[in-house]
Amino acid sequence: MKKVFLAVRKGWRKFKFKRKNRSLAMDILLIILLGCIGLVSIWPLLYIINAAFKPMSEIFLFPPKLFVRNPTLNNFFDLSVLISESNVIFGRYLFNTIFLTVVGTGGTVLVGSMAAFPLAKYRFPGSKVMSSTVVYSLMFNGTVTAIPNYIIMSRLNLINTYWAVILPVVGGTFGLYLMQNFIVQVPDDLIEAAKIDGMSEYGIFFKIIMPLSRPAWITLIILSFQSFWGNTGGTFLYSEKLKPVSYMLSQVINGGIARTGAAAAVSLIMLVVPVVVFVISQSNVLETMATSGLKG
Amino acid sequence: MKKKKKTTFREVWKKHRQKYILMLPFIVLFVVFTLVPVLVSIVLSFTSFNLIEMPKFVGLRNYINLLAFDSVFLIAVKNTLLFAIVTGPVSYLLCFGLAWLINELPPKVRAVMTLVFYAPSISGGAYMIWKLIFSSDSYGYANALLMNLGIIQEPILWFANKDYIMPILIVVQLWLSIGVSFLAFIAGLQNVDRSLYEAGQMDGVKNRWQELWYITLPQMKPQLMFGAVMQITQSLSVSSISIDLVGFPSVDYAGHTILTHLHDYGNLRYEMGYACAIATILFFMMIFINIIIQKLLRKVAS
Incomplete structure (x- = not known):
């Protein structure tokens, strides 16, 4: 047991070493290239x-x-007036968004990773079929599945609940597929050592797999957060009380030309939150060098 | 799946119980909300279904109509493939190249640059600013620039000319495509064992290109495969940028893709059976292309 923990901790330590095989001319050239592409992107x-x-x-x-x-700041004042005129208080929209985003993102990461671990690291009856089904279902377009999906939702009495938005995403294969491709790289030796120490698969998942695939699930959090944050609930949430912030703000944008200023404020607010989450998460991706010193 | 070998079912369960339990929550949600809807859609592709009456079984008629009589669909397939052949590989290389290059920068600069490159993906419908750039009057940025340089005399009607539509869509898609794969590559680069680089330097890896080829790429195989799958699905699934930028239907169907065709039948004409057939054809096209690409990548790898 101790051996495993020591190995994990060693992996967490940042690895510092200077690379010497770099030419200055090429460095400058590449930085100029990056700058040009950056200007277009920003x-x-x-x-x-x-x-x-x-x-x-x-x-x-x-x-x-x-x-x-x-x-x-006039655009923001206009927007605050519009918000205060709304029938449902803003806090309610905010709560809906936070609930959808937190539960949805958490569910996607946890459920997807739990399924990704056995598929990535073991061969067992059904694993091959499952792996290819996962990849292929990424390729079926969502436009036509929306109708069967809606029928299933209404049969299960899920329409107009948060779950109608959350569950299809958690049951989608994107998260699993992303996690699977990172968990594959966790060294087998480590899993074997943990097994010899008497760890269960659940223990291995939480104590070894998840800590070591941190860059992957942080990336998944970024992507999942972004999609839940922008989700307006569509046809699955029709009660005004369950609608998220993005729906309320999109109503402002659709309000016509007189609201162009408020709409510009909306665009900024909608953007700021994902950007903040992105920056915080991304700096965490970059700081972990999870498996260094564990492989080979 | 589990019952394949009936005699040993008990043994299989006993041996792999914990794995199945870990997968259980996903399998339940996956079957109900992904697998069943996909299968239902494939079944619907053999019917005539207008969302009001019950679906009527029509056999292969939708497929025959699509492939033999729907000339617009063939234009859509041609456009989609042309679009994918250019944007798929280029944006794959772009995503990897950028991720790899900024991986060399000091951490703080690197975090900023990641945001800069990811900006088009994070700012939602921001690709609409391309409408300003290619605005058809002399104030549109592209027209203004070309006129100031004296290359053209009259403003070009960018979105009304079938020769310009596809190139513009390709440029916008490339600009927009630094997204999922890019982030996966960045995370993947963090997973590469640093001591391998150190060992590589001692073994005589001379420059960054050799290091990329002998150390980085082999270490990133899973992420590279993931990126390839993402590029295939994304480059073949173009629709909203076409509809929003060049309009629907576009001039001479120059911006018409398989998905805009699907949008036409699914969301405007409510011919769901036909729409499902389009989705199914696209589905098998993607699987086919995926198999070829995977084989190609494996060959390159070995």
Whole structure:
């Protein structure tokens, strides 16, 4: 048992070493290349941020300008008025979003990883069929399955509950497939050692597999969070009390040309949360060097 | 699945019980919310179904109509394949290249750059700014630039000209495609054992390209496979950028893809049987391409 923990801990320690086989000229060339692609990529972010602070006169300026000249907070005031006029209090929308996002993301990561572990590390009756079914079901387009899905939901009395949004995502194969491709790399020796020490498969999953595939599940959290955050509930949630923030905000955007300013504020708010989650999570991906020192 | 060998069912269960239990929650949700809907859709593809009346079995008629009589579908297939052949490999290389390059940067710069490259994917419908760029008047950025440089005299009607539609969609898709695979590659690069690089330096790995070829790529096989599957599904599933940017239907069907065709029959005409047949054909196309690519990647790997 001790051996396993020592190995895991050793893996967690950051590995510091300087690479010497790099030429300066190529470094400079590549940095210039990165900068150019970066300039093209960063554009929508700059656009959304600037638009949110533009006064009406600049929003409708023609030809449009990227950068704001006279920044104002008016768009946010307009939005707060619109929000306070709504029938359902904002806190309710917020609660719905938080519930959907937290339970949905947590469920996707946990359920997907639990299934990914046996599929990645063992051969047993059914494992091969399951693995290929998982890959292939990624390839069936969701547009036509929406109808059978809706019928199943209504038979199960799940329409207009949070579960109608959460369960199909958790039962989707994307999370499993991502996790499977990382768990495969956890060294077999470590699992064997844990087994000799009398650990159950559940113990191995929680104490070895999950800590060592941290970059993978953090990535999955980012992707899953993003999709739940943007989910408006669609046809599965029709009661206003269950609708998430993104639905409420999309109503503002659909409110016509007079609300263009408030809509720009909405775009920024919708963007800020995923960006913050992204930055926090991504810095965690980059800081773990999970399996270093364990392989080979 | 589990009952394949009836005589040893008990033994199998005894030996692998914990694995099946770990997989159980997923299997239940997967069967109910993914597998059954997919199978139902495939069955519906052999019917005529307008969402109001009960589906009527029509055999292979949907497939025959699609492949033999629907000339627009053949345009859609052609466009989709052309689109995928360009965007699939290019965005795969782009995702990997960028992930690999920023992996060399100091941690803080690296975190910022990851966000910069991922920005188009995180900002939702931000690809609509391409409408500003390719706006058809002389104020659109592309037109203004070309006119200032004296390359053109009159503004180009970008989205009304069938020669420009596909290239524009390809550019926008490439710009948008630094997403899932990119993040998976970044995470995968963190998984590469650092001591291998150190050992590599001692064994005479001379430059970054050799290091990439002999150490990084072999260590990232699972993520590279994952990225390939993602690229195949994404590059063949283009629809919303086409509908939002060049409109539906597009001029001369120049931006028409398999999925916009599906959107037409599924969401506008309510011919669900036909729509399901389109989805099923796309499904088997993806599986076929996937098998070829996997074989190709394995060959390259060995």
